[in-house]
Amino acid sequence: MKLCRHGPPGREKSGLVAADGSVRDLSGVLAELNGTTDITGSALAPRTLAKLKKINPDKLPKVSSRARVGACVGGTRNFIAVGMNYADHAAETGSEVPKEPILFNKAPSCIVGPDDNVMIPPGAKKTDWEVELAVVIGSKARYVEEKDALKFVAGFCICNDVSERSFQMERAGQWMKGKSCESFGPLGPWLVTPDEIKDVQNLDMWLDVNGTRMQTGSTKTMVFGVAYLISYISHFMVLEPGDVITTGTPPGVGMGKKPPRYLRPGDVITLGVQGLGMQCQKVVPFA
Incomplete structure (x- = not known):
């Protein structure tokens, strides 16, 4: 479904x-x-x-094909992200593969629809893209065992974990400063229930900027799989229905290019994950 x-x-x-x-x-x-x-x-x-x-x-009544598609889940209270969760992405950024999941928050206020504009915030210099598999929680999860973790999933969707690297990497404090700007969390288009996904750890992923392929990857190269992440996170916080976990990105981000390549107004980002549809965002200046 x-x-x-x-x-x-x-x-x-x-x-x-x-x-x-x-x-x-x-x-x-x-x-x-x-x-x-x-x-x-x-x-x-x-x-x-x-x-x-x-x-x-x-x-059911048909919705106009011209209608806006919003984020595939509403009322999200916790938007949790996982850093450096693909070994090949860690390598391109010169980082070590983590021994435990790196967790940070994205503000729920950054969530937008899959085809809404991405705004470059004031003072930003290095706005970047990240195609990711996101997990939407369907039942309250606390101290969950890994073997039971997928029972708490309502569905899966695409997330573009848009990131301002100058805020994230060059300013003191937590990564969330570069991850939570307005429009930095496109989700959707669909929330796909687990019964439609044969193997969540074997999904192809891709992202293009202006029609040029930037990211190609697969969830099979995750350092920590979906079930492990749900279990791990549930030992530090209670996960509520509607909460979102976005699980990391494969290689090909702008920060890892030689030379680095960052988003500019007018750029168009298209991205997809196997079985979960596709997103398309135009990059615009802050207004």
Whole structure:
């Protein structure tokens, strides 16, 4: 099942993707089932998702193809990112492969739709791209064992972990300063339930800038796999339904190019992960 959210920013409604790729409005059905029109919190519970899977999308109202697609999950309280989680990415940046996951926060306020503009913030000099697999939590997770971790997943989606390297690497303090600027967290287009993903640790990933391939990779080269990350993080904090974990990027980021190549206004970023769809963002100056 592929879920999505459609409508203007801040007023998104839930959608279900039909076999022909069209988006169908799920908000009426979801309101009857769960008392909400949006894909947030309790709407991600296993019981609710099981009921939604029985729905025939073709019987739902069709959403205009011109409608904006929003981030595939709403109401996210914790947006957690994993650094240097691909050995080949660590190598291109001159970093050691970590012995434990490197965790940092992205502010939930940076979350935008998959095709919304990416804004370069004031004072930025080195805005970079990162295609990533993201995990959306469906059930409260605390002190979870690795063998049980995937039971807590509502679905998977694409994240572009947009990063301002000068804020991240050249200013004192935590990485989150370079990771949380407005529009730095495109999510979606779809929230794909785990039953549609044969092997989450064997998904192809790619990212282009202006039609030129920058990143090519696979989740099979992760240092720490999805199940391990969920278990690990749940020992330091409670994961709530709707929380997002973005799991790291393969090689090919702008910082690792020789010479480095960073985003400029007018650039177009396209990216995808196997089975999870595609994103496309135009880079614009801050307004």
